[in-house]
Amino acid sequence: MLTETERREIEHEVQTLGHRRAACVEALKIVQAHRVWVDDEGLRDAAAAVGLTTAEMDNVATFYNGVFRRRIGRHAILVCESVSCFVCGCEKLFEHLKKRLAIDAGQTTADGRFTLVPICCLGCCDRGPAMVIGKDLHTDLTPEKVDLILERYS
Amino acid sequence: MTTTPLTQNIRPGREPLSLKEYEAAGGYQALRKAIKELSPTDVQTMVKDARLLGRGGAGFPTGLKWSFVPMGPDAPRPKYLLCNADEMEPGTFKDRLLIEGDPHQLVEGMIVASYAIQADVAFIFLRAQYDRGAERLRRAIAEAYSAGYLGKNILGTGFCLELQMHESAGRYICGEETALLNSLEGRRAIPRTKPPFPPVVGLWGKPTVVQNVETICNVPHIVNGGVSWYRALSRCEDGGTKIYGVSGKVNRPGAWELPLGGVTVRQLIEERAGGMRDGLKCRGVLPGGASTDFLVEQHFDTPMDFKSVAKAGSRLGTGTMIVLDDQTCPVGMVLNLTHFFATESCGWCTPCREGLPYMENMLRAIEEGRGEERDLAALEEHCRWLGPGMTFCPLAPGAVEPVQSALKYFRDDFERHVREKRCPWR
Amino acid sequence: MATIHVDGKAYQTRDGENLLDACLSVGLNIPYFCWHPVLGSVGACRQCAVKVFKDAEDKRGMIVMSCMTPVKDGMLVSIDDPDARRFRAQIIEWLMLNHPHDCPVCDEGGECHLQDMTAMTGHDYRRTRFPKRTHRNQDLGPFINHEMNRCIQCYRCVRFYRDYAGGRDLDVFGVHDRVYFGRQADGALESEFSGNLVEVCPTGVFTDKTLKQHYTRKWDLQMAPSVCVHCGLGCNTTPGERYGTLRRIVNRYNPEVNRYFLCDRGRFGYEFVNSEHRLRRTLVDNEPVERSEAIRRVADMVKAGKRVIGIGSPRASLESNFALRQLVGPDRFYQGFGEDERRLMAKIVDILRNGPARTPSLADMEKADAVLVLGEDLTNSAPRMALALRQAVRNKPMKEIAAKVGIPEWSDAAARTAIQDAKGPLFIVAPTGGKLDDAAMATLRCAPNDAARVGFAVAHALNEKVPAVEGLGEEQRALVEAIAQALREAKRPLVVSGPSCNSEDVVEAAANVAWALCEQGKPCELSYVAHECNSIGLALLGGGALEEATAAIDAGQVEAVVILENDLRRRVGQDGRGGRSGHGGSGNDSIAFVLLDCLAGEEKRGVYLPAATFAEGDGILINNEGRAQRFVQVFTTDDDIQESWRWLVDVMVACGRSEAAAWRTHDDIVAAIAQSIDVFGPIPRTAPSADYRFAGQRIPREPHRYSGRTAMRAHVNVSEPKPPEDVDAPMTFTMEGAQTKPDAELTPFFWSPGWNSIQALNKFQEEIGGPLRGGSPGVRLIEPRENATVCFFDRIPPAFQTRAGEWLIVPTRHIFGSEELSVLSPAIAELKTRSHVGMRPEDAETLGLKEGDEVRVELAEDQVSLRLQIRPDLPRGCASMPQFLQHLAGLTLPQWAKIKGK
Numbered sequence A: 001m002l003t004e005t006e007r008r009e010i011e012h013e014v015q016t017l018g019h020r021r022a023a024c025v026e027a028l029k030i031v032q033a034h035r036v037w038v039d040d041e042g043l044r045d046a047a048a049a050v051g052l053t054t055a056e057m058d059n060v061a062t063f064y065n066g067v068f069r070r071r072i073g074r075h076a077i078l079v080c081e082s083v084s085c086f087v088c089g090c091e092k093l094f095e096h097l098k099k100r101l102a103i104d105a106g107q108t109t110a111d112g113r114f115t116l117v118p119i120c121c122l123g124c125c126d127r128g129p130a131m132v133i134g135k136d137l138h139t140d141l142t143p144e145k146v147d148l149i150l151e152r153y154s
Numbered sequence B: 001m002t003t004t005p006l007t008q009n010i011r012p013g014r015e016p017l018s019l020k021e022y023e024a025a026g027g028y029q030a031l032r033k034a035i036k037e038l039s040p041t042d043v044q045t046m047v048k049d050a051r052l053l054g055r056g057g058a059g060f061p062t063g064l065k066w067s068f069v070p071m072g073p074d075a076p077r078p079k080y081l082l083c084n085a086d087e088m089e090p091g092t093f094k095d096r097l098l099i100e101g102d103p104h105q106l107v108e109g110m111i112v113a114s115y116a117i118q119a120d121v122a123f124i125f126l127r128a129q130y131d132r133g134a135e136r137l138r139r140a141i142a143e144a145y146s147a148g149y150l151g152k153n154i155l156g157t158g159f160c161l162e163l164q165m166h167e168s169a170g171r172y173i174c175g176e177e178t179a180l181l182n183s184l185e186g187r188r189a190i191p192r193t194k195p196p197f198p199p200v201v202g203l204w205g206k207p208t209v210v211q212n213v214e215t216i217c218n219v220p221h222i223v224n225g226g227v228s229w230y231r232a233l234s235r236c237e238d239g240g241t242k243i244y245g246v247s248g249k250v251n252r253p254g255a256w257e258l259p260l261g262g263v264t265v266r267q268l269i270e271e272r273a274g275g276m277r278d279g280l281k282c283r284g285v286l287p288g289g290a291s292t293d294f295l296v297e298q299h300f301d302t303p304m305d306f307k308s309v310a311k312a313g314s315r316l317g318t319g320t321m322i323v324l325d326d327q328t329c330p331v332g333m334v335l336n337l338t339h340f341f342a343t344e345s346c347g348w349c350t351p352c353r354e355g356l357p358y359m360e361n362m363l364r365a366i367e368e369g370r371g372e373e374r375d376l377a378a379l380e381e382h383c384r385w386l387g388p389g390m391t392f393c394p395l396a397p398g399a400v401e402p403v404q405s406a407l408k409y410f411r412d413d414f415e416r417h418v419r420e421k422r423c424p425w426r
Numbered sequence C: 001m002a003t004i005h006v007d008g009k010a011y012q013t014r015d016g017e018n019l020l021d022a023c024l025s026v027g028l029n030i031p032y033f034c035w036h037p038v039l040g041s042v043g044a045c046r047q048c049a050v051k052v053f054k055d056a057e058d059k060r061g062m063i064v065m066s067c068m069t070p071v072k073d074g075m076l077v078s079i080d081d082p083d084a085r086r087f088r089a090q091i092i093e094w095l096m097l098n099h100p101h102d103c104p105v106c107d108e109g110g111e112c113h114l115q116d117m118t119a120m121t122g123h124d125y126r127r128t129r130f131p132k133r134t135h136r137n138q139d140l141g142p143f144i145n146h147e148m149n150r151c152i153q154c155y156r157c158v159r160f161y162r163d164y165a166g167g168r169d170l171d172v173f174g175v176h177d178r179v180y181f182g183r184q185a186d187g188a189l190e191s192e193f194s195g196n197l198v199e200v201c202p203t204g205v206f207t208d209k210t211l212k213q214h215y216t217r218k219w220d221l222q223m224a225p226s227v228c229v230h231c232g233l234g235c236n237t238t239p240g241e242r243y244g245t246l247r248r249i250v251n252r253y254n255p256e257v258n259r260y261f262l263c264d265r266g267r268f269g270y271e272f273v274n275s276e277h278r279l280r281r282t283l284v285d286n287e288p289v290e291r292s293e294a295i296r297r298v299a300d301m302v303k304a305g306k307r308v309i310g311i312g313s314p315r316a317s318l319e320s321n322f323a324l325r326q327l328v329g330p331d332r333f334y335q336g337f338g339e340d341e342r343r344l345m346a347k348i349v350d351i352l353r354n355g356p357a358r359t360p361s362l363a364d365m366e367k368a369d370a371v372l373v374l375g376e377d378l379t380n381s382a383p384r385m386a387l388a389l390r391q392a393v394r395n396k397p398m399k400e401i402a403a404k405v406g407i408p409e410w411s412d413a414a415a416r417t418a419i420q421d422a423k424g425p426l427f428i429v430a431p432t433g434g435k436l437d438d439a440a441m442a443t444l445r446c447a448p449n450d451a452a453r454v455g456f457a458v459a460h461a462l463n464e465k466v467p468a469v470e471g472l473g474e475e476q477r478a479l480v481e482a483i484a485q486a487l488r489e490a491k492r493p494l495v496v497s498g499p500s501c502n503s504e505d506v507v508e509a510a511a512n513v514a515w516a517l518c519e520q521g522k523p524c525e526l527s528y529v530a531h532e533c534n535s536i537g538l539a540l541l542g543g544g545a546l547e548e549a550t551a552a553i554d555a556g557q558v559e560a561v562v563i564l565e566n567d568l569r570r571r572v573g574q575d576g577r578g579g580r581s582g583h584g585g586s587g588n589d590s591i592a593f594v595l596l597d598c599l600a601g602e603e604k605r606g607v608y609l610p611a612a613t614f615a616e617g618d619g620i621l622i623n624n625e626g627r628a629q630r631f632v633q634v635f636t637t638d639d640d641i642q643e644s645w646r647w648l649v650d651v652m653v654a655c656g657r658s659e660a661a662a663w664r665t666h667d668d669i670v671a672a673i674a675q676s677i678d679v680f681g682p683i684p685r686t687a688p689s690a691d692y693r694f695a696g697q698r699i700p701r702e703p704h705r706y707s708g709r710t711a712m713r714a715h716v717n718v719s720e721p722k723p724p725e726d727v728d729a730p731m732t733f734t735m736e737g738a739q740t741k742p743d744a745e746l747t748p749f750f751w752s753p754g755w756n757s758i759q760a761l762n763k764f765q766e767e768i769g770g771p772l773r774g775g776s777p778g779v780r781l782i783e784p785r786e787n788a789t790v791c792f793f794d795r796i797p798p799a800f801q802t803r804a805g806e807w808l809i810v811p812t813r814h815i816f817g818s819e820e821l822s823v824l825s826p827a828i829a830e831l832k833t834r835s836h837v838g839m840r841p842e843d844a845e846t847l848g849l850k851e852g853d854e855v856r857v858e859l860a861e862d863q864v865s866l867r868l869q870i871r872p873d874l875p876r877g878c879a880s881m882p883q884f885l886q887h888l889a890g891l892t893l894p895q896w897a898k899i900k901g902k
């Protein structure tokens, strides 16, 4: 069951977009915003809300990398692994994160706090290496800086 | 008048101009002028005569694109204007600057461009993770609505426009204009068959124009400053300024608005970006983002305009350059790029879906010391068979550009990897 | 017409066609995957690359995808170009990177398009040394086996399933080189057309799960051209046999009928042929006897001058019904329909033969640009027709939207983008909703009377000469206007109706609509559904109703009954009127019974003659269009089985009937029918006669690679027996014979050198998707009467009135369950609809009932206990019950009933 808020938010998107199916990406984002990831039930209910079958909804959901169809931690750490950050040493940074969190790419820490996700260019190539946690962008990263930043997320 | 129209209002590190401030700086004058004094065709003609080429990477003449849109009372309705703010090309960060730095400029550009093609609805398709940009744009759009620049009967002229923002759920291919249409319709972002082209059959099957952020930001200035002023901004036959960027191991990575064609590769690195860091040497650059061919020392005096860069064997692309220094492994770099493109293939056509991962596998093998002589030949073949016309859309042809040029210019490095069975840089 | 030059040779092709289609049409070979003759071009696989040259000067040329390139006059093309060849081989290398190379254990092996294309491109050496990606497979239900690792991502499956057939539970998931084709979660595929995936998929991802239970390679099957026996549409099929059992059915292209696709009942219903319920031996009072003994017994009955009646069957061939009618005499021949259906079918035949509206083929229906469906849930009553109409709704937008912006019809993705959700007019007015509803512009659910009234009103709106309907509601009036306008504006209007409502009014109303247009000189086509494979043939033959037969029995006027391929309990009920005998008799022991059937009955008294199914015999069936089509025996058996008509002829011969003595072969009896009954005059043309020869030889039913024919009987006898001789068709039961392409009617399978998959069909067509070389199988027996003076029906039924505490039970039909033979196939049985009573949610709520509750339905003469199914699609005042499901056989519906909770 969608919560009342989820339902209202999805319906709002449907109204603004004017085409019910067009709201499907928004619907997925709404479910994810409330539940951290899109579980099967959320998928089914969001699909119904925009008039799609679960297959049609998953068809869209599994295409975009911003939709999590597997359970993730409270905070997804999106680390840019694209070319400019590569040149500036993001590989080392990534290794550092893996070691520090004791997880591999795509995995979640044992305490459910972080999931480590490599991501493509974040559009701050002049300030790489870069990463995003939640809505916060962090740039010009070094291993030391990263350690301090992680402290801020519980 | 200014020589940096696009960035004149941008104050690094500070909030962008509010509506009031933007108006005070001469904002929304172009809109008033266009909508009250000019016909849609007038605006189209101005843009055409100004020789504004698309800044999204392909450099297609903007005015020409608009001229394909059916006009007049019998034209299918609604018509759409879409701003392509997907900016996911690695090494590209110019649209972000414009969006975050001066959102009203983009909004005004959207309204004027919509007026020119008589669009009824406009969307800004913003890439995922541009949260700050989203917030600023949202505020600007709301301000524009309340000032009567958007909505019904704009400035009492009877012209109506709804402007909405859509935040992408993330995929590089969303930036391909027809894939973007599918994405906005709530589908997988798979490119569409062309023809028909979007100006004829676009969003929901209706006429649609897709333009890059930077392209759209130019439009108000063309209307304001006039064609000859705009043409005079550049140092080549095409009009306007260009936002150039440099990333990599340079002293001052960043982006600058300069006359189109008014700067060479070398000048950008040396004068703008402050030269290479820590005594490193520049071995080559990708001049316009990840999907352009390497330029090397012999090309560094090429002016950065569409034609000259093409003549040097690459593309101006997005104008944001990535620098390869002499301490970074070129094989590793193209492996990184190929990994990106392979992951971002939409999965529709065979060459891109299967060929890129195969290339990635070979490159990884070479980089990790498992490479074989025959891999180099196979890579070359792949570059040919993933070239223009072989695939469904330009993603794969773009993807092989850095590889094919790296094989040409850094062949020794590849061969050393194979010979020594390791990466010499590790 | 355009002339294109391919590798230096000139060819004539249609202008505007795509280059791939054009090249294949003139017999050239270009490999392809994502393109499909019906699904069109999308340019995804890039396999069909060729080179085109600007002019004679141009030596470099440009590689293009032939499927995406329109043909232009004077075009210079090279298929043979070294670059193009290398690129095509490269595509195969890519497609095979992750392919498991498991052909030896793959069900597709030997008829795999991927194998064919791989061989065609010459790619043979595997260079890659990297690991393959793997996928998990899904359980997709009883019909389809899933093996995703074999996928080459051509997207045909979803394009067929979703875009073409309207299914919404199969889709593509994921991105880049991990795209996955399947369902969101395990579960049976919901589309009634899922079986086509087997043929649409170019490799072994989707294969026939029923075949898997008794797997045989295509080259080891013995095959013959056949016709589906599971509904009245007469789709053409290719059944395949080995070791005496039927192994599978695939589609057999008939350009006028089923074209490329079958429904799942037709494809998977075949296993009844192998059923343990089959009657295989001749029995007298449940004891096996010699065939001659049984024949003698029956002959004695007839000879003794006993009063013998014959009960025919809409699922038996024309020959068998005719032979029975000959045996007992026309006056004692009863059709084997219940009275209602007999009357309806007679009326339908009369309307089609004597009215001005033409009965269209399925292919014609696909071309309609405005359609009214009156009183049918086509997905369940005539499934393949529903698929045809789903395509028809695209015609108008294709012309008005896509063509206007220059998109050719074959550019499938572009056309769909341009058209979006636009639909041409399709209106469905019926008592219950159906799966085709989502393709309709508007639907109305109403009681049969009201459906008829809407029809009458549409006819009146089109033509003043049709009487008006008084007292229509607001909603109905608006709909009537919309329907009338759409039909009026259409170039190829079509009206579809049928017997499913069991209402003559509905059938008449549909005729009125079509005739209203015809009368004004506008060709409107009119199609009626027929429920069984020879309903129309039987109706054309004539004869009394079943009730008349039972009345005669009850009146003691009958001493012996010959029942032909008919389970009378299904038609007249378990008990009561039909009698408990299971023979439809009165239970009177003094009556002798002769039963000809492929299935053993429960009652063992009487003479049982095991009848051939379509697979073991020859015959002609007449479909709803009035098209007579020949099915040819697929295999011989060692049992007593033979065609019913052969049994009956044997009996007649034993009786000393001189005319029958001459009927030794299928040709003989066909000639006799043609001579004695006018309407059947053309039936000898359904297929070449048995003495016809192709290049001086017969046609082999077995592919020339057929293996093991000596070994397969070695446990019986090491010396190979002489193969059975075929007296009925110019074919052999072996692999020897003409290797040329035979006439369309007698093509046992599609194969051509280098083309082992079903796509070999390309080589049998005059042009892709067009007629078969040598014509379309079947002859039409029903044509509209020219210059007919139209006599409109004027008996308008009263509006439906709801009744307090009572519901009008309307009949429903079910693709899996309502048809007698297919439910004996285990796969179909697994999905069959269970007996139930359907009620509107509001009604159920008032009675305090919920889904699944057991309820009592009190009918006029019966009481049944059934599970409740909530059906929001029912009209007010109506409930529903399936017709012909177990327990519910023989009910006369619609009828009023009380419904109570338990």
Ligand SMILES: Cc1cc2nc3c(=O)[nH]c(=O)nc-3n(C[C@H](O)[C@H](O)[C@H](O)COP(=O)(O)O)c2cc1C
Residues within 6 Å of the ligand: B053, B054, B055, B056, B057, B058, B059, B060, B062, B084, B085, B086, B087, B088, B089, B172, B173, B174, B175, B176, B177, B178, B210, B211, B212, B213, B215, B216, B393, B394, B395
């Ligand atoms: C794979 C791919 C990705 C692209 N990504 C972007 C993008 O992120 N932003 C953009 O403006 N154009 C992008 N483009 C180019 C667009 O397809 C299109 O040409 C452009 O938006 C047109 O606008 P313009 O004429 O103003 O440049 C991309 C093209 C391809 C093939």
Ligand code: SF4
Residues within 6 Å of the ligand: C150, C151, C152, C153, C154, C155, C156, C157, C158, C181, C200, C201, C202, C203, C205, C206
């Ligand atoms: S499953 Fe079959 S039909 Fe579907 S894409 Fe794969 S190979 Fe093609």
Ligand code: FES
Residues within 6 Å of the ligand: B173, B191, B345, B346, B347, B348, B349, B352, B353, B391, B392, B393, B394, B395, B396
């Ligand atoms: S995604 Fe465009 S070529 Fe594959």
